[in-house]
Amino acid sequence: MKELRILRIHGKVQGVGYRFFATRVARRLGLKGTINNTRDGTVEAVVEGEKKTIDEWIEELKEGPRYAEVTKIDQETKEFTGRLGDFDVKF
Numbered sequence: 001m002k003e004l005r006i007l008r009i010h011g012k013v014q015g016v017g018y019r020f021f022a023t024r025v026a027r028r029l030g031l032k033g034t035i036n037n038t039r040d041g042t043v044e045a046v047v048e049g050e051k052k053t054i055d056e057w058i059e060e061l062k063e064g065p066r067y068a069e070v071t072k073i074d075q076e077t078k079e080f081t082g083r084l085g086d087f088d089v090k091f
């Protein structure tokens with residue numbers, strides 16, 4: 001089952017290569033979407049794909065790159081649109 005999910009990732013996730021790590025993993029898994037830093041210090045991601053694949057991606061996001069420390073990931077599930085392009089960092 002395909003879905004769209006919006007994530008807000010909390011913790012030490014800015015300035016540690018987190019978005020690029022997340023992008024690499026998402027592309028490897030064939031997910032579509034974007035990821036960006038927010039003003040409040042969190043990272044926000046919008047992702048589309050198979051539910052199971054998104055869940056796998058989130059498991060890797062919990063680990064993150066070497067210097068990241070993820071404390072919490074908030075998730076919101078929406079209806080799949082099929083409109084997102086190849087996964088990339090949004091500036």
